[in-house]
Amino acid sequence: MLKLFLILITVIFSFVATSVNANIIKVPSNYPTIQLAINAAVNGDTVLVAPGTYLENINFKGKKILVASHYILMKDPTFINATVIDGSNPTHPDTASCVLMVSGEDSTSILEGFTLTKGTGTRWIDEHGAGTYYEGGGILVTLSSPTIKNNLIINNSAVRVTSGAVSAGGGGIRCGDASVRILNNVIINNTGMYGAGIVLNYCSGSIIKNNVIAQNRVYNAVSGVQTFGGAGIWILEKKPGNTTPNIIENNTIVGNVCDDNDGPGAAGDGSGMLVWYANVEARNNIIWENIQTGTGPIAYLGGGTFDVSYSDVEGGYAGNGNLNLPPMFSDSSFYLKSGSPCIDAGNSAHEFNDPENPLSPGNALFPSLGLIRNDMGAYGGASRNFLSAFSQSKIYLHKNEIDFGNIIPGGNKTINFQIKNLGAAKLAINSITILKNLDNELSLTGSFPINVIAGSSDSIQIKWMPVVNRILTDTLLIYHNDPSPTNPLTVKLIGNSNPLPNIVVNTAQHNFGNIDINTPSVDTIFFIFNYGTGYDSLFISIDPKGVNPPTALSVSPSVVKLANNDSVGITFTFHPNQIIKTGLGIYTPSVVIEARFNPGTTRFEKSMRFRLTGTVSVEDDLQKPKQYILEQNYPNPFNPQTKIQYAVGNTQMVTLKIYNLIGQEIFTLANEVQEPGKYSVIWNGRDKSGNSLPSGIFIYKIKAGEFMQAKKMILLR
Numbered sequence: 189m190l191k192l193f194l195i196l197i198t199v200i201f202s203f204v205a206t207s208v209n210a211n212i213i214k215v216p217s218n219y220p221t222i223q224l225a226i227n228a229a230v231n232g233d234t235v236l237v238a239p240g241t242y243l244e245n246i247n248f249k250g251k252k253i254l255v256a257s258h259y260i261l262m263k264d265p266t267f268i269n270a271t272v273i274d275g276s277n278p279t280h281p282d283t284a285s286c287v288l289m290v291s292g293e294d295s296t297s298i299l300e301g302f303t304l305t306k307g308t309g310t311r312w313i314d315e316h317g318a319g320t321y322y323e324g325g326g327i328l329v330t331l332s333s334p335t336i337k338n339n340l341i342i343n344n345s346a347v348r349v350t351s352g353a354v355s356a357g358g359g360g361i362r363c364g365d366a367s368v369r370i371l372n373n374v375i376i377n378n379t380g381m382y383g384a385g386i387v388l389n390y391c392s393g394s395i396i397k398n399n400v401i402a403q404n405r406v407y408n409a410v411s412g413v414q415t416f417g418g419a420g421i422w423i424l425e426k427k428p429g430n431t432t433p434n435i436i437e438n439n440t441i442v443g444n445v446c447d448d449n450d451g452p453g454a455a456g457d458g459s460g461m462l463v464w465y466a467n468v469e470a471r472n473n474i475i476w477e478n479i480q481t482g483t484g485p486i487a488y489l490g491g492g493t494f495d496v497s498y499s500d501v502e503g504g505y506a507g508n509g510n511l512n513l514p515p516m517f518s519d520s521s522f523y524l525k526s527g528s529p530c531i532d533a534g535n536s537a538h539e540f541n542d543p544e545n546p547l548s549p550g551n552a553l554f555p556s557l558g559l560i561r562n563d564m565g566a567y568g569g570a571s572r573n574f575l576s577a578f579s580q581s582k583i584y585l586h587k588n589e590i591d592f593g594n595i596i597p598g599g600n601k602t603i604n605f606q607i608k609n610l611g612a613a614k615l616a617i618n619s620i621t622i623l624k625n626l627d628n629e630l631s632l633t634g635s636f637p638i639n640v641i642a643g644s645s646d647s648i649q650i651k652w653m654p655v656v657n658r659i660l661t662d663t664l665l666i667y668h669n670d671p672s673p674t675n676p677l678t679v680k681l682i683g684n685s686n687p688l689p690n691i692v693v694n695t696a697q698h699n700f701g702n703i704d705i706n707t708p709s710v711d712t713i714f715f716i717f718n719y720g721t722g723y724d725s726l727f728i729s730i731d732p733k734g735v736n737p738p739t740a741l742s743v744s745p746s747v748v749k750l751a752n753n754d755s756v757g758i759t760f761t762f763h764p765n766q767i768i769k770t771g772l773g774i775y776t777p778s779v780v781i782e783a784r785f786n787p788g789t790t791r792f793e794k795s796m797r798f799r800l801t802g803t804v805s806v807e808d809d810l811q812k813p814k815q816y817i818l819e820q821n822y823p824n825p826f827n828p829q830t831k832i833q834y835a836v837g838n839t840q841m842v843t844l845k846i847y848n849l850i851g852q853e854i855f856t857l858a859n860e861v862q863e864p865g866k867y868s869v870i871w872n873g874r875d876k877s878g879n880s881l882p883s884g885i886f887i888y889k890i891k892a893g894e895f896m897q898a899k900k901m902i903l904l905r
Contacts, residue, residue, distance in 0.1 A: 212236055222246050229253045239270035245278045250291030259301030259338060268301050268340050268576035275307030282311035285328040293332040295369060300338050309346035315365055319354040322346055324362035325378055337371035340576040346380040347409035355414045356380060358387035365427055367393035372573045378404045381415040383422025392427035394434040400522055400566045401441045403582050403610050408448040415455045418462030419444035425465050433467040440522045440566040442643050443610025446480040456482025465491035472534035473499040474515050474565040477643045498535045500564050517642040519614040520579045523555055534562025540569055582611030583670040592652045592683030594722050600653035609640040616669040623663040627655050654685030687722025691783045693792040700798035703764050709894050711761040714794060718750045725749055725784040728758060733777045739816045740766040743779055746898045747849055747887055760796055763894050773800035816895040825902040829872040832888055836862050840892040847887045873903050
């Protein structure tokens with residue numbers, strides 16, 4: 189007992205030396221609760237807490253004291269896990285942070301060596317008039333600058349929003365108007381609608397150093413409430429009158445998730461770190477395998493200064509010494525593997541060196557690796573430490589549904605489905621089964637177990653090969669070793685092997701009204717929609733219904749493959765100055781749409797009404813083309829060649845080209861000025877490079893001045 193007491197005195201001597209009347213207040217031997225001990229303490233005292241679970245929400249009340257577990261005696265991290273402040277049973281639901289430091293605490297107000305869990309935050313009025321928020325699930329700090337070190341801050345939340353509140357954030361720690369020191373903590377599995385891990389709000393000169401900040405999640409927990417991003421660290425504005433940068437040094441920021449993308453600004457961005465009009469110097473960090481639904485960078489700058497150096501940032505970030513390489517974690521606590529690019533890659537200045545191994549001069553002392561140059565991440569630098577135990581796997585699926593789309597029986601589709609491990613231990617996918625798998629149409633590629641190393645990902649292949657017409661609705665069951673979510677995880681499998689189109693055309697008549705007969709051309713566009721689950725082949729033509737010559741009418745395109753949930757615009761064009769006017773000059777030609785697969789109606793007509801007015805001028809009548817003709821090719825179908833005949837009514841630039849069904853130009857048969865007369869050309873079924881084409885439907889299209897017409901032909905090999 190005497191030896192233990194001497195150790196205690198030695199450990200805390202530097203803290204109490206400035207206070208003549210310093211006391212060591214023990215919990216529970218002197219006081220049954222931590223809060224009662226704090227109430228009894230004065231500046232300079234130590235509240236020493238024995239292992240156990242304390243169902244409390246404590247308040248430092250501005251006191252400059254050390255509140256610590258027995259971790260401070262021998263630096264044994266097991267005391268961190270064994271000494272728990274559980275904030276799940278607050279006296280008032282609006283004051284539910286595990287720890288409050290809101291009364292002017294300074295750097296000598298120290299919280300050390302605890303597990304803080306199940307806090308849900310405190311209703312707090314923003315110091316800068318932004319409204320009321322719920323903040324600080326684990327710890328709430330405001331107008332104070334305490335020291336928070338060597339703690340496990342886990343499974344806290346700031347997502348509760350009641351009437352009149354704007355939002356909620358700072359699931360792990362929320363600091364406002366502070367110069368806080370956050371050192372050697374594990375901040376993991378906390379949630380919020382911004383800053384799920386750490387919030388620095390109007391802070392300057394804060395130091396966040398040698399922490400693991402992992403698996404924290406920002407999401408839109410309350411419908412209609414604003415969500416702001418920054419899952420790992422969220423930093424907003426500078427402390428009024430203080431431009432000193434916040435230092436973010438030697439942290440491992442991994443596996444944090446922003447899965448909201450419908451809020452303002454960067455709601456789904458900055459999953460690693462988000463800086464908004466603040467001053468930040470970030471160095472020697474690992475920011476990797478953070479997940480977000482937004483399109484911005486995982487290290488996000490929305491204003492201010494964000495100087496990043498000697499850090500491994502996924503996706504890259506401009507700055508001296510930065511990397512964009514997988515950090516290579518081991519299967520425990522995000523330690524680095526031998527050979528990791530982050531070893532000896534931090535700032536080379538002496539002040540950042542790792543501790544030297546006294547038994548191997550020149551080499552770093554574990555958990556640092558390699559030489560003594562700084563290692564990136566939480567285990568590099570002079571103040572790095574062994575952290576509390578937190579190694580477990582963390583499965584993450586990008587989506588909970590696999591859609592194979594439309595596949596006809598006899599076809600197949602294979603989809604790669606990615607599984608990520610955001611945790612600090614090996615993720616084992618022990619097995620994956622398919623719930624129903626009718627007719628054994630679904631199959632998996634791979635052998636089990638699948639082991640996914642920390643901070644990495646793997647994928648499985650799922651194949652669907654339908655044998656009958658049906659709508660696929662099945663479930664994938666994923667069995668894993670992650671202790672936190674449901675086991676097995678389920679993924680919905682959907683598909684359609686009975687795809688049918690649903691063609692919709694507005695067949696109401698289009699009335700052009702009165703058109704002067706001397707007008708060169710008039711056109712309109714209408715749309716065909718496919719609201720079904722399968723594609724359809726459409727053939728579009730014109731029924732002239734008395735328009736003479738019919739070649740004065742044209743439609744484009746004439747052949748369409750229309751996918752499901754798609755539409756196509758059809759252009760109908762007529763040339764009034766080519767039409768021979770008769771009677772009242774009223775015409776109602778139709779565009780005819782023929783669908784190959786549509787159930788029910790397969791023929792649609794869109795009536796086009798117009799009335800020609802005025803008289804043809806003598807000059808125009810003399811110059812009007814008398815006859816343009818594009819004949820059907822012969823033979824049709826054909827192999828290996830076919831003849832195409834056409835007539836030109838007057839001297840014009842004439843082009844005659846071959847296209848495939850998706851509109852790609854295959855071959856040019858004519859491209860020159862031609863005199864009036866009849867012409868014929870031969871096509872041998874080859875493309876412009878001379879390659880023989882396979883069987884199929886092709887379109888040949890002539891254009892001469894304003895005359896344009898297209899027909900289809902079939903090549904059979």
